[in-house]
Amino acid sequence: MADYLVPDWADAALVLIDVQRDFVDGPAAVPGTREAIPAMTAAVAEFRRLGRPVVHIVRSYRPGESDVDLLRRAAVEAGDAVVAPGTPGAEIPPDLLPGPVEFDWDSLRFGAVQQIGAAEYVVYKPRWSAFFRTPLDSLLGDHDVSTVVVAGCNLPNCPRATLFDASELDYRTVLISDATSQVTPARLADLESIGVQLRTADEVVAALAGDELLGSAETLWVELLERVDGDLDRAGGCGDWTVRQLVDHVAGGAQRYAILLDGGSAADTAATRGVDYIGADAVGSFWEQEHRLREAAEHADLSALVDHRAGRRTGASLMHLRLLELTLHSKDLADALGVEWTPPAELVAHLLDVGTPIIEDLRALGLFGPALPAASDHPADRLLAVAGRGA
Secondary structure: OOOOOOOOOEEOOOOOOOHHHHHEEEEEOOOHHHHHHHHHHHHHHHHHHHHEEEEEEOOOOOOOOOOOOOOHHHHHHOOOOOOOOOOOOOOOOHHHHHOOOOOOOOOOHOOEEOOOOOOOEEEEEOOOOOOOOOOOOHHHHHOOOEEEEEEOOOOOHHHHHHHHHHHHOEEEEEEEEEEEEEOOOHHHHHHHHOOOOEEEEEHHHHHHHHHHHHHHHHHHHHHOOOOOOOOOOEEEOOOOOOHHHHHHHHHHHHHHHHHHOOOOOOOHHHHHOOOOOOOOHHHHHHHHHHHHHHHHHHOOOOOEEEEOOOOOEOOOOOOHHHHHHHHHHHHHHHHHOOOOOOOOOOHHHHHHHHHHHHHHHHOOOOOOOOOOOOOOOOOHHHHHOOOOOOO
């Protein structure tokens, strides 16, 4: 059964709500907002690094105007200058911006999107929700966003309204709890009741980074899998396995790991071995099992131990093992196909750092052969050598 609440980090956008100087430490400061800025900054930096959309939602009240939420209308009509366009108090703290920004308040207030980075924007909202009378939904659609990650100022007001509207629009929703001010247990429970996923900034950063690496490994495998023709009984490049056995092992591995992350035992995975996962669509079958693993990982406590056949290990270690499995078996498949193996540099660097101790642990159990001399100093050759594979 599909889980429509699980964040899809590959298609996520960060929406920062009302983080403006007047609300941080100005005349309308909301308690806790300044303290939440380091967590906001960490989240923004990771979204920005990955080129994922970041949308800064802002308020702007012209003293004397009436197009204001009813709560503040009388004060603004009387000349209140909180977050007034063109004033320092309306600006976003520089720690959250990619560089100096000259805000185009006139265009913003007429519904324009101001781009301030490669995938970074400013959007004006006239009321509580970032979706009400704004181009936000259209902007997110332009980036094929499926998951809205919210942080910012004053949870019970604008962040909450935005999350409810995002859910109404069928976005998967996440709140970064430590990057949002005015958070209480009751307010978080209110959001959880409609399916909002609660994460800390560290958890979001880790999920984004892990998703990037897993996506790289999955793509490496699938691009080779798509090149497999009808001859599935040729040598598979891994011991005496055929290509069929190699492909079944990789797809089945995702199912096995999902079972373990869901709390199953190593014995529970026995039925997944020897299964034909190829059927009429090897690529589709792989993604079916891989998506199941991703959902299990998103729900699991990855610091908890799982009952792997090679000994109990954390869920995080299991996911690193999956990266190794996809990456090394992609080399096997490349050899079977007689094509070049070109793993992403970031993936190889990560596996040399985090994967080497896992390989040594499994080698002691007889699951990896002896390490070999590296064919060169190239990181990919070094990884193969550690894993006991030739270049």
